[in-house]
Amino acid sequence: MAGGITEPGELYSPYVGLVYMFNLIVGTGALTMPKAFATAGWLVSLILLVFLGFMSYMTTTFVMEAMAAANARLCWKRMERHKEDEVEEEDDDKDSSSATSDDDDPLAPGSFDRSETRPILSVQRRGPPCVFEITDRVEMGQMASMFFNKVGVNLFYVCIIIYLYGDLAIYAAAVPVSLMQVTCSAGAADRGNRSLSVEDGKQHNDTDQCWGPVRRIDAYRIYLAAFTLLLGPFTFFNVQKTKYLQIVTSLMRWIAFVIMIIVALTRIGRGQGEGHPPLAELSGVRNLFGVCVYSFMCQHSLPSLITPISSKRHLALLVLLDYGLILAFYSLLAFTAIFCFRGDALMDMYTLNFARSDVVGLPLLRYFLGLFPVFTISTNFPIIAVTLRNNWKTLFHREGGTYPWVVDRVAFPTITLVPPILVAFCTHDLEALVGVTGAYAGNGIQYVIPAFLVYCSRRDGRLAAGMGPPNRHASPFRHTFWVGFVLAWALFCFLFVTANIVLSETKL
Template identity: 80%
Template sequence: MAGEIAETEELYSPYVGLVYMFNLIVGTGALTMPKAFATAGWLVSLFLLVFLGFMSFMTTTFVTEAMAAANAQLHWKRIENHQEEEDDNSSTASDSDSLIQDNYEQAEKRPILSVQRRGAPNLFEITDRVEMGQMASMFFNKVGVNLFYFCIIIYLYGDLAIYAAAVPFSLMQVSCSATGNYSCGVESDTKYNDTDLCWGPLRRVDTYRIYLAVFTLLLGPFTFFDVQKTKYLQILTSLMRWIAFAIMIVLALVRIGRGQGEGHPPLADFSGVRNLFGVCVYSFMCQHSLPSLVTPISSKRHLTRLIFLDYVLILAFYGLLSFTAIFCFRGNSLLDMYTLNFARCDIVGVAAVRFFLGLFPVFTISTNFPIIAVTLRNNWKTLFHREGGTYPWVVDRVVFPTITLVPPVLVAFCTHDLESLVGITGAYAGTGIQYVIPAFLVYLCRKDTQLAFGHETINKHRSPFRHTFWVGFVLLWAFSCFFFVTANIVLSETKL
């Protein structure tokens, strides 16, 4: 999952919210983007990156509008409950016959929708954190709610598989090269296979699986408990992430400036578009975390403009990171995890910096794995929850954590192809979360708002893309993506 979210419910300024959103979106996907750029060609990559950034911005405004509509419903229910309490209190202090007459006269004089319309601007203030699961239960039918949770669960499984593979892969690359690249003892362009020896009789793939087992034993138990108070740990990992990104960009720029750049990326190579698409979708993922991020912003007057500014900055950052990478390194030498390309002594002369960049994914991803695992476990529990029912202890504390932890670890055991894992997760589950769910949410919440508050009511946080055409366009694009990626996979398998 991209980045981290602020855990606190305290209000913060819009500009702090802008920074949080930037950190939320820019995460693991950015580290796999350079190789995807080099494979698909720089022009195709640039066009697809800008287009998918625009699509993600549009659906982000859809989710924001749905959050405001959900808040309006909750606010109005509170108003109705308050009015009922006042009516009950007044009824105890007055004669029953006169009360009936007064209530009848008030009901005849008051238009049904007048109160809603007068209070509509305030009703749509985003003050309550309404998560996407709650919005789905408010606007979707039962089938839609189940499909929503299914999509979220598949995405979180993909997230965990990516994290479970990235940490052992980084450890394998660093430790198996400890007498090589990291100590400047071999050629910097040496390419390795999984069957190559690492330590004595151990192959690289064996080392990877040992690290995976250790990773599972150390972090897996957190799935069986609740993870709390990680705010300061997240601040530390965010700081480490930006130091690492800054070092990589500066080093690549210096090398290119000295005329030592080795990259000559093609203009376009459509065979690499499938993975590029999935990586870009994954790298713009934030819609499922927007309620936690947007609700605490103190002033939401210019919320859409701030979101747009964030996306412009993120596009610029992704472009800078990827273009410096593909012109600094040869395309066939770029690794799935971009940090690992800086093991070369001719690029980084200081061993400590080489080790920091090589181990950077280990520190940052390890802190996110338990949080995502607990989130996935809770989504499983919500999906099967029945009103008023409770789970037996074994089911609650053993079964749900086990079905959360085992599948992604098995996937990571079978493959450490991070580019493919990110591409498939983004192309399928990511498309559902980023396009399909927001489109249906905004369409149904608009219908619901018109029925509840009247056609003249205006949602103050409505999306700039308010015409129904845009909803249809997003759904058509999502269907096209599913079809394209699936056809591309089938064709690739047929050629093999």
């Protein structure tokens, strides 16, 4: 996330990259979207979803343009370094030949220091000029270091860290919630007490019973403690996502999504749909905004995703196609959900609605869908935690300095793990967690940082001479108006969400 400059790694075709981007964007946020749609109304939700998808596409093209500019700047620096080395070698050769010469006349040809007449930063280079291509993988942290001042770099890392904290809090709450809903429902069904199970699609209180004297909130906290003990220690070590882990989790995700859409469409087709969503309900727009922003989040991972694509000739068009497919998928998932289930029956995690026996008759399938977030999120939690820990280290890193063992192996992992677990202990309202994370930190990552990156890279590019052809990966939104529009929208969203939170707290 914060990384530096690395080789692109194994290359893949543009269409494989399109699939990877689809899998990256469509994640946990999609599971909280149906309830947000039902709360805000289907018409308002559809309009906002399309608009936020357009905004996310715009800032994605901003990041790609900045990536190309960063590569050109790296090429420029490499050529200048090579030029300086050539000048030093020529000077050394001249000094050596002068020392062995019998001609001591200071005015003799070649006896003066010709390096004084040669510009150090010459734009007359040997070989092709630097062009705006995406060949080296330059992570967003490195781009921030190139184009921002020190304050801007620190703000960038603070924004990334807050977003990752929100991610971890969502993950830490989603797994225990899923386990609580499934196991408490099973326990209630075993006792024949349907009023305490999820069979009726009823939203339960935390004080309702789960197993005997154990309340649902107690069961949630037990699962949270187990989750922390099992996955928390990975924060203290280095873990990496493997290719096979990606394949397994992606396969499980798509099996679950396809099953849910087919089941919902079947119920609606049979006239069993219970949902009657309103056109618009402005009180639900705040959470819907955060959920939609979170659901389109990909900007922070674009360097790792875009750089290995073998042919980038029609990159912007392929990304636009990807966003169109994602919009269609989100709309299909959310609309089938809100017309299949009553709005008050939709769970924070949409998969939990399929734990009802009258929705899915096969018990194995019910448990697979109900526990689906447990499998996929549990594999991602350690990876996100290690990424956050490394961003903390980068934020406080000083050139040439090293951390004491206690700070490096204990302090940083601890400050990474404890805050999101405490947040998950205090609340398991996933819709609110996703909404706040998307509305604040997501706002910065998806809108503010890309807008400033492209603005500063354009300004930097105009100062450099001899860069060759123009940036072929320039955003279609080239006018400065679009940068200002994105920043104005980000400010409006921040103020809107904050005002709604304040008003909600005042009413309470």
